[in-house]
Amino acid sequence: MATTTKSSVLSLSRTYDAPLQAVWEAWTIPEEVAQWWGPRGFTLTTHDRDFRTGGHWHYTMHGPDGTDYENTTQYLEVVPMQRMVYDHGGHRDRPPLFRVHALFTERDGKTQLDMSMTFATPEIAQEMRGFIKKAGGEGTWDRLAEHLGKRVAGKEYFIITRSFAASIEQVYQMWADPEQLAQWLPPTGATMRFLRPAGDIGTTGFYEMTLPGQPPMYGRITWLVREPPNRLAYTQQFCDANERVIRPPFFEHWPTTMLAEIDLVAEGPDQTRVRVRWDAQDANAEDLAEFIKQRAGMTLGWTGSFDKLEALLT
Template sequence: MTSADSSCDIRLTRVYDAPVALVWDAWTDLAQVAQWWGPRGFTITTHSKELRVDGTWVYTMHGPDGKDWPNFTRYHVVEPQKRLVYDHGASAADSAPLFRVTVDFHDLGERTQLELCMTLATPEQAQQTRGFIKAAGGNSTWDRLGEHLEKTVSGADVFVINRSFDAPIAIVWEMWTQPEHFAQWLPPTEFSMEFHRINIAPGGDGFYAMTNGAFTMYGRVEYLAVEAPHRLEYTQCFTDEHEQMSRHPGAPVWPETMRTLVQLTEEGPTQTRVTVRWNPHGHATPEEIAAFIAERGGMTQGWTGSFDKLEELLVRCQPMPD
């Protein structure tokens, strides 16, 4: 399956803090693949795999709803630590492939840039597939890969989520650093957010309240790095109304303090990818780490809801084209 029409392509770029050899192994070692392949909540069973030209990978994905999804892959290019090209199908060798996948692994020393392109037969099929990927949370696959690689490299448990927005990086940065903007989209659905004070600068802090009408939560944020327009880093904890540290009102074993790293990357003049990396900060007990790991699905749902609101806000804030 080939196409010279870029509208038939679905492209994705990720940069991982791991050497290319580790990223390649995470893709090709079945024991590792089983730990991250598929959207959040999915698991896989591999029936057979031959990683070679004209070799195949036959596996079943198991959805969180109990539904099974058969998958069939045939490899066309296998260049270790450099490139994979394969056709992806939906059941057997004699069925037509759904799309072709090209994966390029770029060695950046201690980091690796992954470029993935899915090529569909027509622009209409590509658009339909984009919708299916979004509805199924398919891009969380590459977030799970990031979490797996972080665990492999440092032993740390993290949460990662990415989202690309159709807006220039300067505007997306404003959405993260101007309180009147991010108070509109950052809170959980049904909550409103109000800052009693905020100073978005290295060493600055903020104190806020979030309410849904039935009850109010308070929190404090402390900024570690503010590097416009690419990097924002801060810690966050729950407090009472007097700014005394407290626990999550619904999860008493949730880690006391969380660290958030936000990275903005230009994917073109009018598109920006946001990467959020979230992890416990400071001392955390094994019970707190376990609670954090168990809640990754809920975190994905929460951040997805916030990002949906951010997407709507970006549409309203940008000037209409002539």
């Protein structure tokens, strides 16, 4: 590949709540890779894989619309449990799209993944950045986190991550202040107002949410953690107008209580990465099955909310 400058490189860093062995196996065992590789809604078929320096991986990604995408990955370097370097996105006469350097480091039982994707030109890198965002490519790494949660902890999570061009203090405040939270948290097209705001640990806020042409919905948020500017956690429940906890009107089965954990990481002075993890509480088998089934829909909902948050921060 051509000599590159910094602007030709897209970088990504994630920390997973799993030991290095589990993360490495999730990347290298075909049956595990198939559980998370690609944006939400995609499935994967591996045709053959020779995972070693000089080897290759031939696979097809199946899009949710039925389109197949054949790919061949060429492994340039594989150092077990440490790093891999590979060319991604080529196939037959099609050249690779970019080169990946992936470094795996274990710290205190967790694993940090540092990746760089190097493109031929800065223009291609910028174009790919927009494509990845539009296609939900960040969801690949969220799906990996969900897979590891199930594999290591036996938990079914929903995870979504997004970076914002704002300081970590600004982003934290958009979560912590009920008035600001109500401006962006509801799904696209919905409005939200707190009938009883709350901001201290152990307090419960009561809100009303409306969609055009629909009767109002109500909910509660109870704050469990507020550690500025890095972490928040709260439970969220649907209620009736008298604040009695109910199931949401749009699903027959759904967990009555969701635990939301929000982690914020400063990627720079004016760049913040947010990770939201939803954990279904006290869910029966039918509730949990619906929760798992709706991950793609939750991604769309949170993406719309994050788009509004991004607009408010700019």
